[in-house]
Amino acid sequence: MxxxxxxxxxxxxxxxxxxxxxxxxxxxxxxxxxxxxxxxxxxxxxxxxxxxxxxxxxxxxxxxxxxxxxxxxxxxxxxxxxxxxxxxxxxxxxLVFESDESGRHWTDVNLGAAYEGPPGLVHGGVCALVLDHLLGVTASKGTRRFTGTLTLRYLRGTPLGPVHATATIVGVDGRKATVRGTLSDPDGVTVEAEGIFISPAAPN
Amino acid sequence: MxxxxxxxxxxxxxxxxxxxxxxxxxxxxxxxxxxxxxxxxxxxxxxxxxxxxxxxxxxxxxxxxxxxxxxxxxxxxxxxxxxxxxxxxxxxxxLVFESDESGRHWTDVNLGAAYEGPPGLVHGGVCALVLDHLLGVTASKGTRRFTGTLTLRYLRGTPLGPVHATATIVGVDGRKATVRGTLSDPDGVTVEAEGIFISPAAPN
Structure with a gap:
């Protein structure tokens, strides 16, 4: 294109x-x-x-x-x-994304009062937004792919403040790429994510 | 409490x-x-x-x-x-939520330019935020429950403008409740969601 x-x-x-x-x-x-x-x-x-x-x-x-x-x-x-x-x-x-030669992508961001869900914690949907975007960017490196499914596993609440998110492609099968990522606070992982991303079919 | x-x-x-x-x-x-x-x-x-x-x-x-x-x-x-x-x-x-006696919860909201992801479409993470919050409210009716896992299936892009989201509890197993919901534009469902919500263990 x-x-x-x-x-x-x-x-x-x-x-x-x-x-x-x-x-x-x-x-x-x-x-x-x-x-x-x-x-x-x-x-x-x-x-x-x-x-x-x-x-x-x-x-x-x-x-x-x-x-x-x-x-x-x-x-x-x-x-x-x-x-x-x-x-x-x-x-x-x-969000600002960085990446290295291995294909790993990450972002560091400080989430303040405007991103609150439960008292003092990041809104679960904001965690989802960060991971959805990061996994999409990770999946689309080289080939444009769109979110098919996204699964989020909330291990514990994510306190407001600095968070780190990282993701990498773990498998490609035809038009489908599987991407896994995590969201972390300074004490460790708070949310795990897995997404299936799909590239559009080639035009006939 | x-x-x-x-x-x-x-x-x-x-x-x-x-x-x-x-x-x-x-x-x-x-x-x-x-x-x-x-x-x-x-x-x-x-x-x-x-x-x-x-x-x-x-x-x-x-x-x-x-x-x-x-x-x-x-x-x-x-x-x-x-x-x-x-x-x-x-x-x-x-978001403003409504519910009926059957336990169904829903929300109608107009998502404008500030919620854009792909051009002209609602950001996938914003779809996730709406569904995460709606499913959480639905799960917590009567018993306070927290998101364990949330799975989103993106069927197609959701155009910016009026959207409708609805959810209902489909099963309860001990401390776990399963909630299913959808996000729709005026033409039908764009995103399907399923969440597992967990009530805190009773204090010993």
């Missing part, structure tokens, strides 16, 4: 990255503060009006729908609206 | 709900606009400064950590920081 570049100019891509990265980090801080604030009602109301006005300014010119996917001239995929990795999505931590 | 009420006064609970609900909705709008805006760089920078100042005001007095769980005098659980259902968490859609 040939990727049609949306960012014809790499300088323009870099400029947007430098603009939107810090901007979205600021919105992430607001999301955290919205949960944790204990200031008086009148301050909440004043801040609410300020944010509504700021949002109206941003909406003066905007995309009709979601961000989707764009490509750089070098074929790099740009998914800035993505809920897992999106540079422009304040819901995304955002 | 006796719940210690944190909101001794129900009027105070209602007051806070009426204050923080609309406030957090305003922050959700900002998260959406942050992804979709196409305004000029100087407007982005101006809005960034405005939001940073607003966040500082909120942080003038705040909780040390995450929101955790509180209780109303009637024993109602208040998890306003929760990533799935949190009234004060702009990451949460927030």
């Amino acid at each position: 040939t990727s049609i570049p949306d960012y014809v100019d790499l300088d323009e891509f870099d400029r947007q990255k430098a603009l939107y990265g810090p901007f979205t980090d600021t919105v992430r801080e607001l999301v955290d503060a919205t949960i944790r604030t204990e200031v008086d009602d009148e301050v909440i109301r004043e801040v609410q009006a300020t944010i509504a006005a700021a949002t109206a300014k941003l909406r003066a010119r905007q995309l009709d729908g979601a961000f989707g996917r764009r490509f750089t001239p070098t074929g790099q995929s740009v998914m800035w609206g993505n809920a897992g990795v999106g540079l422009r999505n304040a819901i995304a931590p955002p | 006796t719940s210690i009420p944190d909101y001794v006064d129900l009027d105070e609970f209602d007051r806070q709900k009426a204050l923080y609900g609309p406030f957090t909705d305003t922050v959700r709008e900002l998260v959406d606009a942050t992804i979709r805006t196409e305004v000029d760089d100087e407007v982005i920078r101006e809005v960034q400064a405005t939001i940073a100042a607003a966040t500082a005001k909120l942080r003038a007095r705040q909780l040390d950590g995450a929101f955790g769980r509180r209780f109303t005098p009637t024993g109602q659980s208040v998890m306003w920081g929760n990533a799935g259902v949190g009234l004060r968490n702009a990451i949460a859609p927030p």
Whole structure:
């Protein structure tokens, strides 16, 4: 598949990255503060009006729908609206993946108050989101594959704070790849994951 | 377990709900606009400064950590920081669950640009989050149970927009309950889920 570049100019891509990265980090801080604030009602109301006005300014010119996917001239995929990795999505931590020559992929991320499920613990669905995305990236190295099934085994709660997730392909059978991974807190594994990922059938 | 009420006064609970609900909705709008805006760089920078100042005001007095769980005098659980259902968490859609006498639980939610994974589709991990939370609520009706394993079968992509999820307990064996559910778009089921939920052992 040939990727049609949306960012014809790499300088323009870099400029947007430098603009939107810090901007979205600021919105992430607001999301955290919205949960944790204990200031008086009148301050909440004043801040609410300020944010509504700021949002109206941003909406003066905007995309009709979601961000989707764009490509750089070098074929790099740009998914800035993505809920897992999106540079422009304040819901995304955002996840950043690393890998080595063996095919192992991993991510380190600090999950704060906005990712809470049971008191003091990461939401089980957020654990699933981190592992789903990591296993998908691991499975798609070289061949694009989509999630078929994902099985998560919750060994114990994952405390909010720094977590590490790692995954590797353990088998390939035709169009199916099996990927296994774990999520860990500093004391060890908290969630085990196994996914079956499937590459699309070749066009006839 | 006796719940210690944190909101001794129900009027105070209602007051806070009426204050923080609309406030957090305003922050959700900002998260959406942050992804979709196409305004000029100087407007982005101006809005960034405005939001940073607003966040500082909120942080003038705040909780040390995450929101955790509180209780109303009637024993109602208040998890306003929760990533799935949190009234004060702009990451949460927030999910609202309904149920009938048969034990079936369901939720209807509109997932917009902030929940994107593949272009135009809901992130697989967000599908997992909705189903994890719904199945957990379904499993915990009457008896508190925690997720042991969760298996998700992705039949096809789930388009962004209105989704419906439903779940029911299909079997109980000692401390284990098996719950099955589905996520659907208007055209039918997109993800099937099965979870094993476990109640804590009785204290010796």
